[in-house]
Amino acid sequence: MSEQLKTYRGNCHCAEYVFEVQVPESSKPKECNCSLCYKRGALWLSPKSENLHFVKGDPSTLANYTFGGKTWNHKFCSKCGVELMVVGHITPPQPGEQKEPVIGVNVRAFQHGQGMDAWAVERDFIDGQSFGKPYEPPKFTGPEPKAVVDGGKLYTGGCHCGAVRIAVKSKPFDQITGRWKPIQCNCSICSRHAYAWCYPPKEQVEIEGEDNLEVYLFNNKLFGKVFCKICGVSAYNKLQPITEDQINAMPEDRQGFVRVWLDRIPINLRVINDLNVNDLGLEVCDGYDREPRYVEP
Structure with a gap:
């Protein structure tokens, strides 16, 4: 049967x-x-x-x-x-x-x-x-991030095809605590891409191949989910261009939220070479139930 x-x-x-x-x-x-x-x-x-x-x-x-x-x-x-x-x-x-x-x-x-x-x-x-030949991860060839990070190291990685490459200078990700500790999120977009987020300041990040990226905007269209046009691998979260006048026109609590992200760039840890996010024990936060709720088609 x-x-x-x-x-x-x-x-x-x-x-x-x-x-x-x-x-x-x-x-x-x-x-x-x-x-x-x-x-x-x-x-x-x-x-x-x-x-x-x-x-x-x-x-x-x-x-x-x-x-x-x-x-x-x-x-x-x-x-x-x-x-x-x-x-x-x-x-x-x-x-x-x-x-x-x-x-x-x-x-x-x-x-x-x-x-x-x-x-x-x-x-x-x-x-x-x-299966098959061992994968050769993309090699970052650009300048190192300018930041000096106490106890930090240089991480590199990229999308799968190598069209987009990233360098992050950071403390070991399992040693970051507090507000900016790496997490996963179950919201409608993060769950579909299985993001594992870290949140370094922009000066700790360098990106090569941005012309090969597609930006997906939804909801309030402030933050774009960025992925490689060729292999589809998601790389980071990109705050869209915004003026001081536009920020000032927002509700006060929203202004503070946006200003925090002016200096940070969320990176998907899955693109980092020689790192397994499954070893980090990342907390899964509940982003799905936040307003406005995603409408399942």
Whole structure:
């Protein structure tokens, strides 16, 4: 007797793409530690092709990124950067062989409150690092950040394809306490990208390849979520240009909030080389229930 299926609804953040997927009720997502899945924090469920339906948006128009042996195609929204699915083969088809591709759907894109909490769900692990040639992380070639940080060190990293590279001079991230300690957030956008945030002052950061970045704006459009146009990996949070007159026109409590961020640049720790955010024990703060609430499409 076949196991009963459960339906989940998901979408990219900007709602250009909305899908429904059916998987067995006992399904556990798989967390892959390969170089790309780690940077994205992706969690995969593998439905049968006939059990995945896009109710909005044509999946063939999703942006595509592949690497290494090019046996897997990672599909993400080019507007908001959210990865929805991966399509490919564990072993490539032989010449003349008809072989249906494997589909993976990213649990991070599932809508809130459906019983699949990406931050807490029990999961299986895939050792993706063991497949293919070892990944060569992007090398930062620009000038070091100008800041002098007592007890600090230089961290470097970038997106997956190397078009965007970042250098951060900081204390070890597990030693930062208080207001600016690194955290994760379960809000509608942070949960879909699995961000792990640190908040260094701008003078502690240098960025190369900004021309290769896409900025996604939503809600009050003050902060842009920034991701690589080529591979879709999210890099940092960018305060949009704002004048002193615009700040002064805001409510007083909002003015203080914005001024704090004029001198800081939130960096996604998943892009840092030789760092595993899973080892940091980061707190997950509740950003989802803050007003205004995100409307699930």
